[in-house]
Amino acid sequence: MKLHPQFPYALYLVISHEACKGKDMIQVAQQAIRGGVDIIQLREKKASEKLFLQRAQQLRELTEKHNVPLIINDNPKVASQVNAAGIHVGNRDSRPALLRKKPYFKERIIGYSIEYLSQLDNEQTATSDYLGISPVFRTDTKKDTVTEWGLEGISKIRQLTTKPLVGIGNLHQQNAGSVIRAGADCIAVVSAICGAEDPEKAAYELKNAILR
Ligand code: TZP
Secondary structure (H helix, E strand, C coil): CCCECCECCCEEEEECCHHHCCCCHHHHHHHHHHHCCCEEEECCCCCCHHHHHHHHHHHHHHHHHHCCCEEEECCHHHHHHCCCCEEEECCCCCCHHHHHHCHHHCCCEEEEEECCHHHHHCHHHHHCCEEEECCCCCECCECCCCCCCHHHHHHHHHHHCCCCEEEECCCCCCCHHHHHHCCCCEEEECHHHHCCCCHHHHHHHHHHHHHC
């Protein structure tokens, strides 16, 4: 595969304390980085602001050491407090066009999830750096989703935009390659790495499946 020049990452880990199911989140992230994860998003939907910040700070220390960009899910304050590389927002979260006007996000990565084709024409898409195709396949990790894009959905979106596309939703070693071949630039996963017995091995095998 060829990396997208504006988003040169192939394997994207979306992590939370909860998804690590009792394992130490920072250790899981460290193993995932060793296995080949290129970029990490901290997505804490259930944590208090204080815990979110604490976890973000710990993850920032680790990612900085390994030169891996850290993206914060839908919390501009935490993102700027930890000097994150960027932010990811869903269709019902903060608006990319508004975030872009804030000095902190002017030059940082803004990711935006696509749930409807009509979003492709809006100002939010125009001001974001990459689009999350959410979800590619239905997943128990996030149940409040609208469209199951499938491989056909990715191909369709690929024809309509040159923006970097990040597929997410029930992706694993067996289907990651087909998602890239359908037109995605990057694969994002939660459980395929956080829920794996050996996160390093899981990341390594996923990366191979993508780059093959
Ligand atoms: N957005 C769309 S699907 C999803 C998110 C955050 C969760 C993906 O989790 P998993 O475990 O990789 O299916």
